[in-house]
Amino acid sequence: MGDSLIKGRGLSPGKASSEVVVCNQLISPLGEISREGFVTTGPCENTSITGKILAFKGGRGSTVGSYTFLELKSKNIAPTGLINESAEQMVVTGAIISEIPMVDSVPLDIFSKGDKISIDGSSGEVSIFGVQEKKVATVYLVHGGKLLLLKRSEDATSFPGLYSGVSGYVENRETPKLTGERELLEECGIREASLRLIGGEIYVRSNDILYEITPMLMETKTREVKLNFENSGYTWIPLEKIKDYKTPPKFVETFESLVSQAHL
Amino acid sequence: MKRLQLTREEEEIFDGKQGEALSMAIRLLYSLGELGGADKLISIKSAHISGVSYKNVGEGGIQFLKKMFHKVSVPTSLNPLGFDIENGGPVTIDENFHKKQMEIVELYQKMGVMDSFTCTPYYYYNEPSFGDHISWAESSAIIYVNSLIGARTNRESGPSALASAIIGKTPNHGLHKDEGRKATVVVNVSEPLDYTKFAALGLYLGPKLNKSIPLVKGQEKAKGIELKAFSAALSATSSIPMFHVDRVTRESGLLADSPETIDVGKEEIEETIEKNSTKEEPELIAIGCPHLSSEELDYIAHLLNGKKKVGPDLFLFTSREVKANSSEAVRIIENFGGKVFSDTCMVVSPLSNKYNSTGTNSGKATFYLPLKGYGNQKVAFMGIMDLLKWVIA
Numbered sequence: 001m002g003d004s005l006i007k008g009r010g011l012s013p014g015k016a017s018s019e020v021v022v023c024n025q026l027i028s029p030l031g032e033i034s035r036e037g038f039v040t041t042g043p044c045e046n047t048s049i050t051g052k053i054l055a056f057k058g059g060r061g062s063t064v065g066s067y068t069f070l071e072l073k074s075k076n077i078a079p080t081g082l083i084n085e086s087a088e089q090m091v092v093t094g095a096i097i098s099e100i101p102m103v104d105s106v107p108l109d110i111f112s113k114g115d116k117i118s119i120d121g122s123s124g125e126v127s128i129f130g131v132q133e134k135k136v137a138t139v140y141l142v143h144g145g146k147l148l149l150l151k152r153s154e155d156a157t158s159f160p161g162l163y164s165g166v167s168g169y170v171e172n173r174e175t176p177k178l179t180g181e182r183e184l185l186e187e188c189g190i191r192e193a194s195l196r197l198i199g200g201e202i203y204v205r206s207n208d209i210l211y212e213i214t215p216m217l218m219e220t221k222t223r224e225v226k227l228n229f230e231n232s233g234y235t236w237i238p239l240e241k242i243k244d245y246k247t248p249p250k251f252v253e254t255f256e257s258l259v260s261q262a263h264l
Numbered sequence: 265m266k267r268l269q270l271t272r273e274e275e276e277i278f279d280g281k282q283g284e285a286l287s288m289a290i291r292l293l294y295s296l297g298e299l300g301g302a303d304k305l306i307s308i309k310s311a312h313i314s315g316v317s318y319k320n321v322g323e324g325g326i327q328f329l330k331k332m333f334h335k336v337s338v339p340t341s342l343n344p345l346g347f348d349i350e351n352g353g354p355v356t357i358d359e360n361f362h363k364k365q366m367e368i369v370e371l372y373q374k375m376g377v378m379d380s381f382t383c384t385p386y387y388y389y390n391e392p393s394f395g396d397h398i399s400w401a402e403s404s405a406i407i408y409v410n411s412l413i414g415a416r417t418n419r420e421s422g423p424s425a426l427a428s429a430i431i432g433k434t435p436n437h438g439l440h441k442d443e444g445r446k447a448t449v450v451v452n453v454s455e456p457l458d459y460t461k462f463a464a465l466g467l468y469l470g471p472k473l474n475k476s477i478p479l480v481k482g483q484e485k486a487k488g489i490e491l492k493a494f495s496a497a498l499s500a501t502s503s504i505p506m507f508h509v510d511r512v513t514r515e516s517g518l519l520a521d522s523p524e525t526i527d528v529g530k531e532e533i534e535e536t537i538e539k540n541s542t543k544e545e546p547e548l549i550a551i552g553c554p555h556l557s558s559e560e561l562d563y564i565a566h567l568l569n570g571k572k573k574v575g576p577d578l579f580l581f582t583s584r585e586v587k588a589n590s591s592e593a594v595r596i597i598e599n600f601g602g603k604v605f606s607d608t609c610m611v612v613s614p615l616s617n618k619y620n621s622t623g624t625n626s627g628k629a630t631f632y633l634p635l636k637g638y639g640n641q642k643v644a645f646m647g648i649m650d651l652l653k654w655v656i657a
Contacts, residue, residue: 011299012295028501028631030320030632030638031631034637035322040637041635058474058475059503060471060474060500061502062314062632063403063419063422064320067315067320067324067423070321070328074323074327087299088503089300090503093421093424094421094423098324
């Protein structure tokens with residue numbers, strides 16, 4: 001089984017490889033990280049970051065916080081790496097002057113407790129050991145102001161029984177757009193659809209698999225759908241009703257973001 | 265992506281042709297400029313440096329200052345440290361702390377940094393003008409000078425402000441451009457606010473807004489000192505570099521297209537105060553985070569004049585210069601039995617050497633003081649009138 005690879009933004013050079021500590025909170029390195037290398041507040045209260053890669057939402061508070069990392073480094077109890085969802089420059093400065101590799105633009109929910117990961121602070125690459133990455137294309141198909149939802153078969157290997165878009169694995173050398181068009185034909189018998197927008201990749205973690213999903217908005221002139229075995233039903237719903245259906249993680253937010261970008 | 269362009273002279277500094285300290289400084293600015301998408305470095309009129317208290321910078325910080333040791337090239341003020349240099353206090357410190365602290369102070373002095381030792385340098389030592397490009401650290405001062413004065417600085421850290429002070433430049437991005445100064449969220453506040461309620465608004469909004477610049481509406485009567493309290497609390501709990509107040513701050517017209525809206529009322533403010541306050545009588549009443557202005561010292565002196573002191577200790581914090589210019593107020597406060605300290609404050613001094621509980625009207629101190637392994641205080645967060653009730657007979 002391969003390791004997954006996520007592309008973030010490199011902020012402080014160097015490589016690190018260790019267990020990740022995920023703190024779903026903003027942290028003021030002054031005060032909210034102790035001189036002994038523990039997080040002192042929030043969901044990660046009393047968690048040691050020594051020798052770990054610390055992943056948190058982003059920095060806040062005192063502009064002296066940069067020195068906390070330097071102090072931990074000088075006492076040999078620093079984290080080996082830093083990951084932020086969205087970094088600000090006080091933490092980045094701390095990472096640079098303390099020579100701790102750092103990456104941002106990485107969502108925290110791709111990690112599970114106890115994951116061993118590596119980061120490359122130059123390229124921005126993050127990889128999770130023993131977690132396989134699968135590339136998926138998901139088509140949000142609209143027609144006459146309505147969205148097509150497919151009910152996934154109860155035997156589906158992922159997210160059985162949920163309502164979803166038209167999606168499938170991106171096969172070798174395929175572009176996500178091509179995957180989308182192929183799946184439209186295979187799963188729905190739809191030959192013609194025009195692409196409105198391709199969104200940025202979304203990551204969804206499910207046990208030992210990390211799905212890298214490329215979402216896209218497509219429009220079709222037909223209402224006719226011919227299902228294959230992969231789905232057990234379909235429905236055209238008014239766009240705003242999407243929240244009423246049981247869908248896979250991040251499905252609704254991703255759709256809302258596409259809709260607002262496309263000014264639909 | 266278009267990269268940051270250095271001039272030939274800057275490249276020479278980058279390559280180390282003018283020494284290690286300058287090279288380190290410009291490399292840090294370059295990295296941060298790249299991160300922010302800057303096109304070039306621009307000249308600054310002043311710098312303000314945080315990272316002075318030994319409690320905050322530690323041994324690692326001292327080593328860093330030695331490596332980056334170089335004369336500053338623009339007027340540069342300095343944050344408070346762990347004690348009052350001339351008068352001692354607010355708490356007894358051990359010999360090692362004193363020695364290390366003075367080592368840090370002397371390093372900065374030799375770099376040519378002012379002996380300002382204050383988080384409100386804009387009151388006297390280092391007063392920027394509207395539109396000035398500057399490079400400031402100290403979260404509460406950054407947000408104050410961007411918002412109330414209209415000077416332009418990103419949220420620099422202690423090390424990056426020092427790097428800018430040495431080089432005399434900062435990367436041109438973020439708050440240095442109009443686009444980076446626009447409010448992206450409108451906050452309607454229906455409740456009339458005083459100093460402490462503004463501080464509570466800051467504590468409430470900081471974690472919610474994270475990085476977004478707010479435009480506060482409904483507070484046309486906001487005063488400078490109240491917005492100082494708001495500045496400090498908001499920036500302690502977020503990484504927000506600026507705010508606008510409708511009809512009060514000078515750039516309040518800078519608003520992004522289709523901003524979000526948040527409504528805040530009496531309930532949110534009162535809950536925030538409640539949540540952050542113990543009811544027990546504190547051992548210490550501490551006022552002056554950020555440092556007091558002359559106007560505030562006069563007001564407090566007026567409240568204490570002729571009264572008899574009881575109960576907890578009363579400590580006020582300001583800068584040397586403000587203290588010197590308010591000698592009459594200081595005399596009244598000290599006659600009452602309070603103490604006025606300069607160079608230091610309740611957050612950066614090791615208060616827990618003596619005290620376990622502190623009452624304050626500062627939202628910023630209310631964020632830092634309770635933190636385990638840092639402030640270690642039980643905090644009573646309340647308005648100045650309620651605080652003074654503990655100490656006036």
